[in-house]
Amino acid sequence: MPPKTALPKICIALGLPTAVELLKHARREVEAGERFFEFRLDYLPDPHEGARAIRRFLEDCPEVTVLATCRRHQNQGRFNGSIEEQLQVLENAVDAGARAVDVEIESAPGARSRLETLRSRAMLVISWHNFESTPALDPVVHRMLQIPADAYKIVTTARKQSDNYRVLSVAAAHGRTPLILLAMGEIGFPTRVLSPFHGSMYTYAAANMQEGTASGQCSAHALRHLYRVEKLTRGARVYGVIADPVRHSLSPSIHNRALQARRIDAVYLPFLVPVTSLKDFFGFAEKLPVAGFSVTIPHKQRVLRYLGVVDPLARRIGAVNTVWRKAGKWRGTNTDARGVTVPLARRLRLAKASVLLVGNGGAARGAAWALTEAGAKLSITGRNPDRVRAFARLCSGEGLTPEQAEKRQFDAVVHATPLGMFPKTGDCFFRDRIPADVVFDMVYNPAETVLLRRASEQGCEVVPGTEMFLEQAIAQFELWTGEPAPRSAMEKALAEALANHH
Numbered sequence: 001m002p003p004k005t006a007l008p009k010i011c012i013a014l015g016l017p018t019a020v021e022l023l024k025h026a027r028r029e030v031e032a033g034e035r036f037f038e039f040r041l042d043y044l045p046d047p048h049e050g051a052r053a054i055r056r057f058l059e060d061c062p063e064v065t066v067l068a069t070c071r072r073h074q075n076q077g078r079f080n081g082s083i084e085e086q087l088q089v090l091e092n093a094v095d096a097g098a099r100a101v102d103v104e105i106e107s108a109p110g111a112r113s114r115l116e117t118l119r120s121r122a123m124l125v126i127s128w129h130n131f132e133s134t135p136a137l138d139p140v141v142h143r144m145l146q147i148p149a150d151a152y153k154i155v156t157t158a159r160k161q162s163d164n165y166r167v168l169s170v171a172a173a174h175g176r177t178p179l180i181l182l183a184m185g186e187i188g189f190p191t192r193v194l195s196p197f198h199g200s201m202y203t204y205a206a207a208n209m210q211e212g213t214a215s216g217q218c219s220a221h222a223l224r225h226l227y228r229v230e231k232l233t234r235g236a237r238v239y240g241v242i243a244d245p246v247r248h249s250l251s252p253s254i255h256n257r258a259l260q261a262r263r264i265d266a267v268y269l270p271f272l273v274p275v276t277s278l279k280d281f282f283g284f285a286e287k288l289p290v291a292g293f294s295v296t297i298p299h300k301q302r303v304l305r306y307l308g309v310v311d312p313l314a315r316r317i318g319a320v321n322t323v324w325r326k327a328g329k330w331r332g333t334n335t336d337a338r339g340v341t342v343p344l345a346r347r348l349r350l351a352k353a354s355v356l357l358v359g360n361g362g363a364a365r366g367a368a369w370a371l372t373e374a375g376a377k378l379s380i381t382g383r384n385p386d387r388v389r390a391f392a393r394l395c396s397g398e399g400l401t402p403e404q405a406e407k408r409q410f411d412a413v414v415h416a417t418p419l420g421m422f423p424k425t426g427d428c429f430f431r432d433r434i435p436a437d438v439v440f441d442m443v444y445n446p447a448e449t450v451l452l453r454r455a456s457e458q459g460c461e462v463v464p465g466t467e468m469f470l471e472q473a474i475a476q477f478e479l480w481t482g483e484p485a486p487r488s489a490m491e492k493a494l495a496e497a498l499a500n501h502h
Contacts, residue, residue: 007065007100008036009196009230010220013204015040019053025207030061032208034220038102041070041089042079051092058097067125068093069102076131083107087114094122100150102127108147119150125180127153134163134183137170145177151201153180158188160277161284167191168288171199186247187272189216190240193227194269194288197234226256227267237266239480241294242273242281242303248422248445250497251294251473257493258477261486266291273299282306282330292324292480294473295332297418300362307332317369319362322476333479336366339472340414340440341374343463347438348411351375356405356436358382358429359416360391363442367416368395381405382417383429405435412438420449434458444469447498466494 012029014037016022022044026037041050047070054066070089071077079086090101091114100123108115108126118124126149128140134156144152158164167183168191181200183191195203205220223229239259241251247270255268273281275298285293295303300319304310307320308329314320320332344350355376357367364380368391371378378397382388385401392399400408413436419427421443428450439455444465452462474485 007202009202010034010223011036011038011067011202011204012207012220013038013040013217014207015043017043017045019044019049022050022053023057026057027060029207029220030064032221035063036065036067036202038067038069038204039093039098040077041068041093042072042077047079047081047089048092050089051096054093054098055096065100066093066098067100067102067123068098071102071104072107075104075106076129077104083111087111087118091118094118099123100125102153104129105144105147112147115147115149119148123151124149125151125153127155127180129155131157131184133157133159134166137166138173141170141174141177151178151180153182155182155184156188157185158183158191159185160187160280161190161271161273162280162287164188164191164194165284165287168194168198175199183216185216187216189218190269190271192216192218193223193229193267194238196229197232197236203229226252227269228256228260232267233265235265237264237291238269238288239266239292239294240269240271240290241296242271242278242299243296244272244274244298246270246272249296250445250469250494253497254470254473254490254493255294255477258473258486258490259481261489262481262483264481264483266481275299275302278302278306285325289325292322292476294476295321295323297362301365303332306330313337313369317365319365321362321366321472322479324480334366334369335472335475335479336363336468337370337373338475339468339470340367340370340442342471343467344412344414344438344440345374347461347463352377353411354379356381356400356408356410356413357397357416358413360384360387361417364391364416365395367414367442368397371414372396379405379408379410402429402431406430406433408435410436412436412440415439415441415443415451418443420446420451422446426450428454430454434460436460438463440468441465442468445498466498470494 012034041047070079070086072079102125105128126147167181181195192203205223206217208219208221259266303320309331311333314334317334321336323332353376356379360382380392380397381400389399419429422445434455439460440463441449441451442465443449455462477485
């Protein structure tokens with residue numbers, strides 16, 4: 001058999017309905033530089049076709065490694081045959097040149113002698129999956145070690161961020177055991193980036209032009225170039241953004257490019273944190289450890305109760321968008337304020353300018369404080385009159401109904417609600433005329449919202465949310481790293497991310 005040498009850090013999981021499509025996608029990935037593939041033979045109408053596909057593929061691309069899997073439908077796969085037939089498919093795959101095979105633990109106990117034979121010819125991976133949750137994992141490891149194998153793959157489903165830590169920490173608890181560790185689902189995504197430098201032999205990725213075979217997979221290109229999984233060391237710092245939803249966030253694109261530009265050994269991840277799991281996230285962040293993170297909808301106000309130190313600016317605003325850890329304490333500030341005043345000050349003199357602020361959430365609070373500090377005359381509107389009045393009293397502004405606001409004229413409108421944000425890009429707060437000379441939309445995805453397009457058509461000067469997004473991200477980067485932010489690299493990354501997002 002081929003020597004059991006170290007495998008590449010990224011395995012492309014390919015599950016396609018025909019052998020022709022399987023080979024087409026595999027060859028495209030080889031052209032993109034990939035060298036390690038899982039062929040999910042159970043996706044084929046006749047899994048025995050898989051051996052022919054593997055043979056053809058390896059004749060054309062002898063330098064690559066193929067891992068063959070044929071998961072039975074009883075174990076969330078698509079193969080309807082017996083365990084004997086499953087093992088025959090895998091034996092044929094090894095005959096065709098597959099260097100490794102994956103057999104789920106449920107198939108293994110009654111097939112020890114055939115597995116030993118398989119193992120003498122290829123690398124044997126014994127796998128265990130839980131598609132519902134992340135239970136206690138020590139009993140799982142104990143059960144798996146009863147079957148001699150070259151590696152043990154443990155895949156759970158993350159329901160909260162602490163599940164990710166429990167999965168990643170298995171490697172430290174079983175240091176000499178070769179493991180592949182992952183948590184599925186969007187909440188489990190961080191494990192796909194972090195597992196290789198927490199002791200996992202490799203991680204799984206989707207093909208660049210295809211949906212993944214498991215929930216939470218991202219493309220190999222993103223793992224390699226955005227998250228730099230092959231470049232990170234065990235001591236790499238971890239940053240991120242906490243939000244719900246988080247998938248639309250462009251922060252990972254901007255901050256990872258900035259870290260790369262400054263050659264900092266660190267990664268920035270999207271952390272999906274539901275409202276009910278904020279306390280759980282802080283426990284996870286301390287253990288991992290996370291060095292700092294951005295905070296966005298819906299956590300900007302709730303996060304305050306978990307912080308040991310909050311700077312006076314953020315305390316006055318009542319909202320935090322930036323957290324970091326120093327001297328054993330979580331600290332918070334708000335860089336949104338700079339994100340509002342810097343772009344507006346390029347267009348008008350803020351002292352005594354009349355500004356209409358739309359919204360009353362965390363982003364609006366940051367804007368209100370920043371504008372008041374700059375000397376602007378503030379009016380506030382929104383869809384909930386009671387909240388608007390309370391908020392206006394709080395920041396010495398004037399509360400207006402949407403109808404009252406539309407009858408006036410302001411030097412600037414600052415829109416600080418999620419209306420018009422991806423994916424609901426058709427929404428707009430104003431029904432008709434936009435009552436200002438300068439219109440600033442904090443929404444940055446899409447870059448041109450309905451509000452900005454209509455404002456342009458009415459002859460207003462527009463300020464896209466991308467300007468605010470960049471300013472607050474630059475302030476975050478400098479606070480976390482102590483280094484000057486690479487502004488041009490961040491601007492370019494944001495433009496590319498927005499172009500690729502649609």
